[in-house]
Amino acid sequence: MSAEAPVDEGELVLTERRGAVAVVTMNRPRYRNAQNARMTFALDAAFSAAAADDDVHVIVLAGAGDHFSAGHDIGTPGRDIHKDFARVATQYWPHEDKAGAEAMYVREAELYLGMCRRWRELPKPTIAMVQGACIAGGLMLAWVCDLIVAADDAFFADPVLRMGIPGVEYFAHPFVMSPRLAKEFLFTGERMSAERAERIGMINRVVPRARLVEETLAVADRIAAMPRFGVALAKKAINQAEDRMGMRDVMDATYALHHLAHAHNALTTEDHLAGQDAKSMAKGLK
Numbered sequence: 001m002s003a004e005a006p007v008d009e010g011e012l013v014l015t016e017r018r019g020a021v022a023v024v025t026m027n028r029p030r031y032r033n034a035q036n037a038r039m040t041f042a043l044d045a046a047f048s049a050a051a052a053d054d055d056v057h058v059i060v061l062a063g064a065g066d067h068f069s070a071g072h073d074i075g076t077p078g079r080d081i082h083k084d085f086a087r088v089a090t091q092y093w094p095h096e097d098k099a100g101a102e103a104m105y106v107r108e109a110e111l112y113l114g115m116c117r118r119w120r121e122l123p124k125p126t127i128a129m130v131q132g133a134c135i136a137g138g139l140m141l142a143w144v145c146d147l148i149v150a151a152d153d154a155f156f157a158d159p160v161l162r163m164g165i166p167g168v169e170y171f172a173h174p175f176v177m178s179p180r181l182a183k184e185f186l187f188t189g190e191r192m193s194a195e196r197a198e199r200i201g202m203i204n205r206v207v208p209r210a211r212l213v214e215e216t217l218a219v220a221d222r223i224a225a226m227p228r229f230g231v232a233l234a235k236k237a238i239n240q241a242e243d244r245m246g247m248r249d250v251m252d253a254t255y256a257l258h259h260l261a262h263a264h265n266a267l268t269t270e271d272h273l274a275g276q277d278a279k280s281m282a283k284g285l286k
């Protein structure tokens with residue numbers, strides 16, 4: 001582990017109110033909004049605040065700059081080595097000083113799977129507003145949202161199989177697309193265009209890049225005008241249906257496989273990511 005000094009990047013998550021809509025924006029555009037622990041906890045705080053705010057009816061999740069999210073931060077100066085985040089954990093003890101499989105298992109249970117599940121269960125409707133890259137960890141952020149509106153330049157990919165890992169921690173793949181397409185998506189790691197993502201039902205609509213904010217807010221405003229409790233019940237009904245279809249159980253089972261892969265990498269390669277970092281992963285992306 002490096003002993004680099006903490007990097008002050010300012011506010012990593014911004015919240016703006018647009019009428020009854022809270023727009024929560026990931027704000028690391030320089031790093032394509034790569035998700036470090038500090039941003040993750042800040043995102044959690046922003047979602048909690050929006051959920052608690054009586055005047056907010058709909059939450060939009062956005063990414064500043066040209067890209068929605070490059071995924072988990074595995075290579076910027078502000079990645080998790082600094083541990084300068086406000087830790088408000090709800091599931092596990094601190095992972096930072098733990099050894100072996102425990103560190104990764106506990107870390108990702110808290111930061112990725114646990115938080116994603118909590119965000120999916122927010123009582124208010126959420127809309128991901130996606131432009132540019134939505135890669136690996138970025139998929140989880142979009143998939144936890146109830147609706148996804150994408151710009152025509154958006155693309156989706158989960159290339160973590162190149163690390164020997166069977167998909168990102170929030171394993172919604174066979175539920176947001178067909179099992180056969182999920183295999184193609186994982187086995188090849190190739191980009192899926194917004195147009196194809198809409199065709200297969202993974203996202204709700206594709207709009208011109210220049211109209212992304214306007215179109216997303218129009219959808220948000222329409223939902224915000226509906227009875228709030230009714231929307232919350234409808235959301236719960238669909239989420240319950242997904243869970244009855246096995247999504248929660250599949251995610252638990254796959255989380256174990258995911259950590260078998262991390263542990264296998266740690267035992268057989270230089271680290272739990274099979275020696276890959278943001279640079280080497282980017283090289284493989286077409």
Ligand code: ZN
Pocket residue numbers: 108169258262
């Ligand atoms: Zn992982």
